[in-house]
Amino acid sequence: MPKTTGLRERKKRERRRRIEDVAMELFALQGFDATTIDQIAAAADIAPRTFFSYFDTKDDVVLADYANRLGRILHELDQRPTDEPAWSALQRSFAAVASDYAAEADRLAQRFAIMAATPSVQARSLQLQAGWEHTLTAHLATRLAAASGDPVPRLLAATSVAVMRASLHHWLTTPRSVELPTLVQDAFDRLGVGLAPR
Amino acid sequence: MPKTTGLRERKKRERRRRIEDVAMELFALQGFDATTIDQIAAAADIAPRTFFSYFDTKDDVVLADYANRLGRILHELDQRPTDEPAWSALQRSFAAVASDYAAEADRLAQRFAIMAATPSVQARSLQLQAGWEHTLTAHLATRLAAASGDPVPRLLAATSVAVMRASLHHWLTTPRSVELPTLVQDAFDRLGVGLAPR
C-alpha cells in the first residue's frame, strides 16, 4: 500500500513542500495578505494556475499539516484498547499531538501569528477543526457502538477538540510557564470526571 | 442609553433587516453561492456598494443575529450572582439561549442548511463563535478574578461554546426526540462534575 516510490508521487510531495516553504517565507517577509498567488507561484517556479492543484486556498498553505494531525489522533486512538473509556483514550491521543506541537514550537508560533492576524486563515483553521470533530464523532460512535441518536460521541469530540484548541491557544499566548502536554493533561483530567462512562 | 429614537437609527435598522430578508429569500430560491451581491442589492433597492456598509461579508447575512446571541449570554451571565460557580452560571446562560433557539427552530434550520452547504459560511460561523469564546474568556476572567496566566477562564469558555455548538448541531441533525434545552442541560451537567471549583 505505502507507495513511497513513484517518481510522480515523490515529485508531487516535494513540490508541495517547496511551495509551502517559499510561501511561508514570503508571508513572513511581507505579510500574508500582501503576498499574492502570483508571487508565490513565481517564487516556486510554477504557473499561478498550478498553485491551486496543490492547495485549495491560499489559507491552506498556513495550515498545511492539519490533515496529519488528525491522522495522528485517529492513529493513536486506534492503538488504545477498545475497553478503555473513550475520554481516557482521547486524552492519550491528544496528549500525543500535544507532544508533537511542543516539539515544534517555533514553527507553530509562526503560523499562529499569521492566523491571529488574518481572519480568513483563522476561519479556515476552525473549519478544518470542525472537520476533525466530524471525523472524530464518527470514529467514537463506532468505538462506543453508540446508537445513531446518541449525542455523546459528538459531545466528546467537540469537547476534546475544544480543550485542545484552548490549551494550545493559552500555551502560545501566555508566557511559557507550563508545558503544553501538561496543560492538555490537566484540562482533560478536569472534564473527565463527568464524562466517565456511567 | 437605548436610543430607540432617531429616524436615522431606525431607518438603518429597518434597511438592514430588509436586506437580510430579501437576501435570505434569494438564497432559499437559488442557493447561496448562486446569489450575487448585485442581485441582493437590486432586490433590496440599494446600490451594490451600499451592501457592504450593512454587512461586512455576504456570509454575515446568514449569521446576522450572532451578535445578539452573545449579548444574550453575557446579559444572562451578569444576572447570575457573583458567588455562583462559573460553570453553573454558564449553564443557565446557555440554557437561555437554547430556549431562544428552540423558539425559532424553523428560522434556524433554514440558516443551518445554508451553513452546512456553504463552507465559507460555516467558517465564518465558527469564527464568530471564536469571538464569543474570546469575549467570554475575558468576562469569566473578571468574574473569577483569575490571574492573567490562569487557563481556566479560557477552558470554561471554550468548553461551553463547544457544548452549545455540539448540542445545537445534534438537535438540528437528528430526528427531534429531545428538546434542545434539555440536551444542553444534560451536556453541561456531565461536564460540570469536573469543572466545579476546587
Added chain:
DNA sequence: CTGCGAAATTGCAGAGATCGCAGAACTAGG
C-alpha cells in the same frame, strides 16, 4: 423654512482569489 455640517449612499475603478477549459508537456510502461 432655510442653511450647515455630519453621515450615508452611490459609482467607478481595480486588485485578487478561484474556477473551467483545452492544449502542451511529461511520466510510466511496454
Added chain:
DNA sequence: CCTAGTTCTGCGATCTCTGCAATTTCGCAG
C-alpha cells in the same frame, strides 16, 4: 520509441470586497 494517462499551463471570466471622491440625505439650529 510509442501510447495512454497525468499534470501543468495559459487564458478568460466571475465575484467578492476595497478605496476614493462626488452626491444626496438627515438632524438641527437659527
